[in-house]
Every structure is written in C-alpha cells, then in structure tokens.
Amino acid sequence: MELLTEIWRRATGTQPAPSSTVVLATAVVAALVVALPQLWPLARHAITLVHEGSHATVAVLTGRRLAGIRLHSDTSGLTVSVGRPRGPGMVATAAAGYIGPGVLGLAAAWLTSRGHAVGVLWILLLLVALMLVQIRNWFGLWSVLVTGAALVAVTWWGSAQVQAASAYAITWFLLLGAPRPVLELLGRRSPGSDPALLARLTHVPTMVWILLLGAITVATAVVGGSLLIAAPLP
Template identity: 50%
Template sequence: MISQAGLAAFDGSTSWAATASASAASLWDRVLGSQPHPAAWMVVATGVLALAVVVPHRPWRLARNTITIAHEGGHGLIALVTGRRLQGIRLHSDTSGLTVSRGRPSGPGMILTAAAGYTAPPLLGLGGAALLAAQHITAFLWLATALLIAMLLMIRNAYGVLTVLVTGGGFLVVSWLADPEVQAAFAYAVVWFLLLGGVRPAFELQTKRRRGQAGDSDADQLARLTNVPAGLWLFLFHAVSLCSLLGGGRWLLGL
C-alpha cells in the first residue's frame, strides 16, 4: 500500500527526473546538433578580420597570446598522450611560454612533445575548420572551452591564469548567451585566426634563428634530440602551417 503523501513524493521525483532528462537531452542535441552554414560574406569577412589581426604588428602583439596558449597546450597534450608527466605550463606577457614535463630526456615521447608546439595552432585550426564544414559550430565552441578549462588546471603563473581565464570566458559567454549568428561569426573568426596565426610564428622563428636569437628554440631542441638539422624541423613547421591553411581555408569557403 502506498500513502497519498508517498505517492505525491514519487510523482514529484519522477517529474523532476523527467525534466532533468529532457534538459540533458536538449543540451546534448544543442551541442552535437548541426547548425546552418553562415552566409558566404560572413565567412569572407571573418577571414579578412583575422588577417587584419595577424599581419599588423600591434594587434598581432596582443592576439599572439592566443596562439601561445595553443602552442603550449599542444606541448602539454602530447606530453600526456605519450606518457610523460606534465608538471605545469607558464604563459608570459612577452607572448612566450614554457611547458615542463617529466620523463625520458630523449626518445619518441620527448620528440613528439617538442614538435607539437608550432604545429598545434594550425592543426587545431584545421580540426576546427572540419567541424565548421560539418555544421558543428556549437560543438567546436564547447570543445574549445573544455580544452581551455583543462589547460587552466595546469597553468602555474598568474599571467597565464589571467590569459586563459579571459580567453575561456569569451568562449563560454558566446557559447551560452550569444545568438546563433554571433556564435557562427565568432567560431569562423577563431578558426581563421588559428589557421592564419599558425603561419606567422614559424617565420618569426626563422628570423630569430638567422639573427642568432633563438638558440634554444623548439627546432634547435629537436635537432639535438634527433640529429636532424634545425632547418629541416623549421621546414616541417612551415609545411604543416601552410598546408593546414590551404586545407582549412578550402573547407571554410566551401570549395
């Protein structure tokens, strides 16, 4: 026998569970569902905007922090994937960064970790372009937010925390509060920026090495680890960034 009070409590809990289940299903559909492609003019306009940030020195000097986040995040992610112990990540106001991991000082894990920095931003842009081409704009925004939150846990200095918080906060606000059109414009601008901004650092590194100002760069560390000349590693960075830009750009433009 069930009392009336017990029946009411049962009905209430059932209703709450049904509501929670419906909300979870709605959220799941929102994240994994497809969104229509934006107008062609918006795709081109966001690309032009990203180019206007990457090419001039002053806006690039500020926006490059975002590329540094992706660069150091690439080091950290591959360190974890290859079984190294990630100790922490530091981001500096001069747009440089440092990722510290523990493990064998040589071998495939260390080589892949060192090679992941300059290749991470353009490859992230390429992956983002694939998601946008498949009409998964919201999924891209949420995935980027999740990666930034995960990276925040490994930041070990105040400036780095501030930089990641501001960047992640921007993604979170757009993901939750913005209209679909704004989300689309933001997502395309971010992906264009990763693709275009992923090209410039390799050229900057090339210039610094020519001037003798980058003796401990990723390319030089890879040269010491592999006995392959640093110039060939620099060529790899160029190849990955330019191929990602070409492939990702075609996807974004629907060519």
C-alpha cells in the first residue's frame, strides 16, 4: 500500500519547468535522433511501438476485439483486431497508427507544459505495461520490456532534473518523429500500408490519405512544440 501511495504521489505531483536551455537542448537531441540515418533506424522502433499501440487503443475504443500486436526487427509492426471489416471503426483504427505518435506527443506536451513532466513518464509506463499483455512475438516482447525498464529506471531512480529532461526529450521525439514515417511513404508506396487500406475502405486516393496524415503529424509537432517552448521561464 505504501508503494502504491508513493507511486501516486510521484505521478500526480507537479514540478517546475526546466530552463529554456534544457528544453531547447532536448529538442536538438530529439531532432538529431530523427534526422541522422545512423540513429533513426534504432529510434524508429519506439515510433512503431506507439504506432501499433495507437491502432490497438482505437480498435478497443471503437468496439473491436484486440487479437494481438507484433513488433518486428525491421521496424514494421502488425496489430490484429476483430470486428466489422468496414465502417467508421475500421477507418479510425487504420488511421490511428501514423497520427498516434504525434497525438501522444501533443498530450505529453500539454501535460509537461503544466508541470506534470514526471506524470508523463508514469503514463507512458502504464501504456507500455498495457501493451505487454497483447504482444505476440519475441522481438516485440523484448522491445516492450526494454522500453519499460528504461522508463522504470528514470521514474524511480532518476533525479528531478533527469526526469524532467527525459520527459521533454521523449515528448520532442514523439512530436518530431511522427511526420517522418509518413514522409517515408512517399518514396515506397505499398499496397499493405495504412493509407492504402484507408483508400480501399473510403475510396479516397492513397496520396490524399498520405497528405492528410502528414498534415496532422506536422500540426501536432507545431502545436506541441509551441507548448514546450512557451512553458519554461527565461
């Protein structure tokens, strides 16, 4: 009981915003991770995890039955849900993957800008734990466990400064990393991609869906970044 009380205290407490230097430094680090070809292939696994988790979340919220999640070493993933093969629920589920990281980043930016940087870390840890029970392959299990272990280490043993910097870095990474997978679709059209599936479901061209998903991810990055930059004291 004492452990749960301590977790609740940490998760719901507020912290002062870090300096503008920390906020901008974490933004630069996140931008480098997204932009550099040496770092992006590894970091993209985290975006895939959120991508598939977004599919799963919306599937459940729209009344579909979740049948499992797979994460692969080539940074691809697969979320299987059971329900009507067409209709608004299926469209929402298919669209959620690419916009999920940006939406999660925007929510994290809103919370961190209001002093809940540590709360963001605990929320992310809870989401990772919920995903764990739906993973259906060994690489996916390894990916989720490593991510969860890193979050536990920061939330439980990190100093207040480390926790705040980590929350800002993760938030920046989600915001800045969300548009890149959508841009990558322009260079490799695949009949099995989410926009291609959306095109079949709605009879709206694949390119229109790519542009729409890209616009949403860019918008979340702009709005979320504005929240993060405006929060710290000069």
